[in-house]
Amino acid sequence: xxxTFFIAAGIAVLATLRVITSYNIxxxxxxxxxxxxxxxxxxxxxxxxxxxxxxxxIYAGAIMVLIIFFVMMLNLGLETSxxxxxxxxxxxxxxxxxxxxxxxxxxxFLIIQNRQPAGNIQVVEPKAVGMALFGPYIIAVELTGILLxxxxxxxxxxxxxxxxxxxxxxxxxxx
Amino acid sequence: MNMHPTTAxxxxxxxxxxxxxxxxxxxxxxxxxxxxxxIMLNAAGLAFxxxxxxxxxxxxxxxxxxxxxxxxAEVSVGLALILQLYHQLRTLDSDEANRMHG
Numbered sequence: 001x002x003x004t005f006f007i008a009a010g011i012a013v014l015a016t017l018r019v020i021t022s023y024n025i026x027x028x029x030x031x032x033x034x035x036x037x038x039x040x041x042x043x044x045x046x047x048x049x050x051x052x053x054x055x056x057x058i059y060a061g062a063i064m065v066l067i068i069f070f071v072m073m074l075n076l077g078l079e080t081s082x083x084x085x086x087x088x089x090x091x092x093x094x095x096x097x098x099x100x101x102x103x104x105x106x107x108x109f110l111i112i113q114n115r116q117p118a119g120n121i122q123v124v125e126p127k128a129v130g131m132a133l134f135g136p137y138i139i140a141v142e143l144t145g146i147l148l149x150x151x152x153x154x155x156x157x158x159x160x161x162x163x164x165x166x167x168x169x170x171x172x173x174x175x
Numbered sequence: 176m177n178m179h180p181t182t183a184x185x186x187x188x189x190x191x192x193x194x195x196x197x198x199x200x201x202x203x204x205x206x207x208x209x210x211x212x213x214i215m216l217n218a219a220g221l222a223f224x225x226x227x228x229x230x231x232x233x234x235x236x237x238x239x240x241x242x243x244x245x246x247x248a249e250v251s252v253g254l255a256l257i258l259q260l261y262h263q264l265r266t267l268d269s270d271e272a273n274r275m276h277g
Contacts, residue, residue, distance in 0.1 A: 005180075009187045016191055016214060020198035025206055032210060039191070039221055046184060046228040051236050058243050059217065063250050070254045071206065074261060121180050122231035132233040133240065140237075144244045151248030158255035 004106050005045045011099050012038035025071050027092055029064060034096045036060040037103050044110065047123035184225030191218035205260065205269045209253050216246045 015035035022028045036059045044052040133141060195214030202208055220242040227235025257267070264271050 005183060009183070012187065013190055013194070016194045019210065019214070020194055020202070020207075025204070028207065028210060032214070035191075035214070036217065039217060042184070042187065042221065043224050046180070046224055048224050048228065048236050048239075051224055051239050054240065054243060055217075055220075058247065059213075063213065063247060066250060066254065067206070067210070070258070074258075074267075121228050124227060124231065124233050124236060128233040129236045129240075132237050137237050140241060144241055148244060148248050151251050155251040155255040158252065159258055 002045060004110060005042060007106060008038045008041040008045065008103065011035075011103060012042065015096070015099060026068075029068055029071070030093065030096045033060050033064050034099045034103075036064070037100060041103055041106055041110075044107070045121075047121050050126035050129060181225055181229040184228075185222060188218045188222035188225065191215075191221065203269055205257055205267050208269065209250070209257065212253075213246060213250070216242055216249075 012035050015031045015038060018031040019028045019035060022031065036055060040052045040055040040060070043055060192215050195211045195218060198211035198214070199208050202211065220239045223235040223238045223242065225235075227233065227239075260272055261267060
């Protein structure tokens with residue numbers, strides 16, 4: 001098994017350990033992004049380049065940014081600029097930055113060298129994934145679409161603020 | 176190291192899954208519990224990709240895409256639920272929400 005796999009796996013486990021042991025949610029999110037990038041490199045090593053890109057775009061991009069926006073939204077009442085300064089001291093981001101740089105170097109090494117995967121890993125092309133997705137799995141794709149629709153409706157319904165009673169006769173009526 | 180690639184990948188997926196499971200059991204902050212569920216889903220997806228490369232078929236990667244879509248839907252609904260909890264209880268401690276009010 002490659003050294004690239006072991007480096008990426010070590011970074012993933014290390015970053016995940018920092019996620020579950022940290023008390024500040026922003027620092028935990030920073031390390032979780034590093035962990036997801038490391039898992040993306042592992043997926044790339046295992047011959048699934050399209051899945052690695054999807055992992056970076058959807059997990060490390062969309063979902064993590066959603067959670068970060070949410071956490072920032074909850075802290076609206078506090079002095080946000082001081083908080084931001086406290087969140088982004090160099091001591092905090094220097095270790096995730098170094099881990100990201102290691103991952104980037106590894107990724108560049110893998111792409112430039114362009115060799116066959118080690119052992120008996122078989123590369124599955126994105127074309128085969130697409131053929132399977134829209135061939136035998138077409139029902140599952142449609143069900144996933146319905147699931148996403150249900151997620152949107154559920155999030156809208158749950159996240160809505162309670163409406164105030166607008167009728168003037170009901171205003172001083174205790175519920 | 177002379178380890179079979181499938182063994183190594185499944186070991187990594189298992190380690191990540193157990194870390195997420197431990198975190199969901201020991202943390203009481205509800206946002207951390209949501210993050211731990213994300214870690215566990217990600218580990219399951221990694222196991223699917225490793226299995227896909229072991230058999231040389233695309234089925235595991237298709238399952239990984241479904242896991243991605245499900246994680247996105249789950250995060251949006253989960254964050255909306257946390258928002259409601261925070262508005263009602265003014266805290267993110269999950270132990271505060273152990274009573275039902277009929």
